[in-house]
Amino acid sequence: MPEQIAQKALEYGCRSVAFTYNDPVIFMEYAIDVAKECHAVDVKTVAVTAGYINPLPRKEFFSYIDAANVDLKGFTESFYHRICGGHLAPVLDTLIYLKHETSVWFEITTLLIPGENDSAEELEKLCRWVSDELGNDVPIHFTAFHPDFHMLEKSPTSVNTLKQAYHIAKNIGLNYVYAGNVYAPQLQSTYCPHCGELLIGRDGYVLDQWHLKGNTCASCGQEIPGVFESTPGQWGSRRIPILFSPSE
Secondary structure (H helix, E strand, C coil): HHHHHHHHHHHCCEEEEEEEECCCCCHHHHHHHHHHHHHCCCCCCEECCCCCCCHHHHHHCCCCCCCHHHCCCCCHHHHHHHHHCCHHHHHHHHHHHHHHHHCCEEEEEEEECCCCCHHHHHHHHHHHHHHHCCCCCCCCCEEECCCCCCHHHCCCCCHHHHHHHHHHHHHHHCEEEEECCCHHHHHCCCCCCCCEEEEEEEEEEEEEEEECCCEEECCCEEEEECCCCCCCCCCCCCCCCCCCCCCC
């Protein structure tokens, strides 16, 4: 039940509950019920979504969401039609909606599939659109593809491709760019866009450096967009089973 999830989050010291793996727009009503119970005990909610949702339910859904990670799966209509069975425009519309009509903190993730959506030309167009329409402070994550399911014939994404995407985004002016699904701490850490100092060092799920004062750079005082607590959490590569008793 929704209240059980909220209470377990509170019991285990979770700061947020994420709706993920199955896109929460599929179970929107249930996600909203869970979000209401979480907010009642001061637990935040996060949506991991493809952003493919009509305007009316989108407004209702995101009114209960504190943060979102939106998959921008590619930047051509042909990719969305052929690979995803959908369209690009509705996803772009959701990103513009989140930026200009909500207070939801959101980030973008693009999985780079070799030969499908990883060309320098497409990545440049994607990054320029983000810069022009959403601004340079929206974080973007480029993640590595691994062969699975219907794409076993594809090769894994190379580190060089991720580095190329990273540098394209940086050269266009995006301030917070990351590479994922590979071991590359330098490409997964956060740097001050003003003075270049390391702000948050990441080694996998471990935060090994923290140079923020509140939401500002400890070195130059530049304000850093985001949602930060006063001290870093003790994160790591761990899984904690959430147990429900029969009576629950």
